[in-house]
Amino acid sequence: MTLALGCIADDYTGASDLANTLTRAGLRTVQTIGIPADDLALPEVDAVVVSLKSRSIEAGLAVSRSRAADKWLRGRGAGHVLFKICSTFDSTDAGNIGPVMDALRADCGEGAVLVTPAFPETGRTVYQGNLFVGAVPLNESPLKDHPLNPMHDSNLVRVLARQSRTQVGLVDLATVTRGADAVRARLAELAAKGIGAAIVDAVFDRDLETIGLVAAEHRLSVGASGMGLGLARALVSTGRVKPAPSSETGAAVGGLAACLAGSCSQATLQQIANAERIMPVLHLDPERIVAGAAEAQRALDWARPRLAEGPVLIASSATPDAVAAVQARHGRDAAGHAIEQAMAGIAEGLVQGGVRRLIVAGGETSGAVVDRLKIPGFLVGVEIAAGVPVLRAVGAEAGEMLLALKSGNFGGAEFFSDALRLMC
Numbered sequence: 001m002t003l004a005l006g007c008i009a010d011d012y013t014g015a016s017d018l019a020n021t022l023t024r025a026g027l028r029t030v031q032t033i034g035i036p037a038d039d040l041a042l043p044e045v046d047a048v049v050v051s052l053k054s055r056s057i058e059a060g061l062a063v064s065r066s067r068a069a070d071k072w073l074r075g076r077g078a079g080h081v082l083f084k085i086c087s088t089f090d091s092t093d094a095g096n097i098g099p100v101m102d103a104l105r106a107d108c109g110e111g112a113v114l115v116t117p118a119f120p121e122t123g124r125t126v127y128q129g130n131l132f133v134g135a136v137p138l139n140e141s142p143l144k145d146h147p148l149n150p151m152h153d154s155n156l157v158r159v160l161a162r163q164s165r166t167q168v169g170l171v172d173l174a175t176v177t178r179g180a181d182a183v184r185a186r187l188a189e190l191a192a193k194g195i196g197a198a199i200v201d202a203v204f205d206r207d208l209e210t211i212g213l214v215a216a217e218h219r220l221s222v223g224a225s226g227m228g229l230g231l232a233r234a235l236v237s238t239g240r241v242k243p244a245p246s247s248e249t250g251a252a253v254g255g256l257a258a259c260l261a262g263s264c265s266q267a268t269l270q271q272i273a274n275a276e277r278i279m280p281v282l283h284l285d286p287e288r289i290v291a292g293a294a295e296a297q298r299a300l301d302w303a304r305p306r307l308a309e310g311p312v313l314i315a316s317s318a319t320p321d322a323v324a325a326v327q328a329r330h331g332r333d334a335a336g337h338a339i340e341q342a343m344a345g346i347a348e349g350l351v352q353g354g355v356r357r358l359i360v361a362g363g364e365t366s367g368a369v370v371d372r373l374k375i376p377g378f379l380v381g382v383e384i385a386a387g388v389p390v391l392r393a394v395g396a397e398a399g400e401m402l403l404a405l406k407s408g409n410f411g412g413a414e415f416f417s418d419a420l421r422l423m424c
């Protein structure tokens, strides 16, 4: 297998979002959980997205895991590696976007790295280096209240510079609009000044196509699914990849269906409220989760008799005020970790009880769940909502399974019923 594109995603929902984008653009793509074991039977593909759970861990660990993934991908022929980050640039001043970018850049000897989280299909656009979420700057969006990495600065040149050892420049929209040669020239100018990274403006998919053409000539880029779109279209338009038909649905899996939500985003809170109309919903008590295993057991006891009747939803999700109160008592990381592990334990119990179709809302939450279920990889199926495909597990201990890993911010108001309809 010689890869046309290698990708390292810093969380599992982000990886499935990217795998979905690449598949829709015509690249045969597989999502692996971590670096795949040698005996994992991977189909012949154009792109591999290695999913890491490295967004919110200690920066040194994120760097070493990303470097190992990069080495694996380049060892399979990937001339270009995309480091997939969140379209809302989720990170803190300690990392992990800057430290990982610095390390991968040093390893491949890149001059200046193109960086953009723009993903216009989901309302993420970048102008003059400022990230907009829909109509508002990042720091005014719901991301200001994210439980793990509240985002308080929309200027990504500043945000990345605080995390990185290199200086950060800007390729502005006027340059992108002039086309690939103008972007090439601006990047060369920045590299000549010793500036190692550039935030690139992008508002429309056509901007990402221009950026993708230039990025594909380099060894490394950093971005969200929009950068994936640009790279994939460049690989196809320059004849390096022959496009494959997307979204094979595969055989039905059957079995019981359940939903788990650990995301506290506004979008997920609304989706949970709407799900109450169509399925039983259990709201977990975060205090009891932090106190011990009894709350997860209560959830399983609650779900067991109901599952035979239809899908259920179990949620820890809470409003920003409630999240802040839990964090004040137990600490941000300890509370997040305890709740993620409780969700993982609930997922394990549900699968032991016959659940084979599982929807998980939240990136860190999905990471904990997929790790606990020991699923080594996924094939990409139909798209439920922008950035969220149906995933078919490959090599799972439980056998045939369908999952949907929803980024907290993604999906329409009826996401859970939309997903269940497509997961048979």
Ligand SMILES: Nc1ncnc2c1ncn2[C@@H]1O[C@H](COP(=O)(O)OP(=O)(O)O)[C@@H](O)[C@H]1O
Residues within 6 Å of the ligand: 147, 148, 262, 263, 264, 265, 286, 316, 317, 318, 322, 323, 326, 327, 335, 336, 337, 338, 339, 340, 361, 362, 363, 364, 365, 366, 406, 407, 408, 409
């Ligand atoms: N009620 C709660 N109080 C505090 N933290 C919570 C609560 N519910 C979930 N969390 C934590 O919030 C974080 C949500 O992150 P994540 O799952 O990545 O969602 P998103 O995709 O919205 O970023 C997780 O660490 C999760 O365990």
Ligand SMILES: O=C(O)[C@@H](O)C(=O)COP(=O)(O)O
Residues within 6 Å of the ligand: 011, 013, 014, 015, 017, 018, 085, 086, 087, 088, 224, 225, 362, 363, 364, 387, 406, 407, 408, 409
């Ligand atoms: O780029 C995006 O917005 C998503 O692919 C993503 O990474 C989402 O992360 P979570 O919100 O933590 O699921």
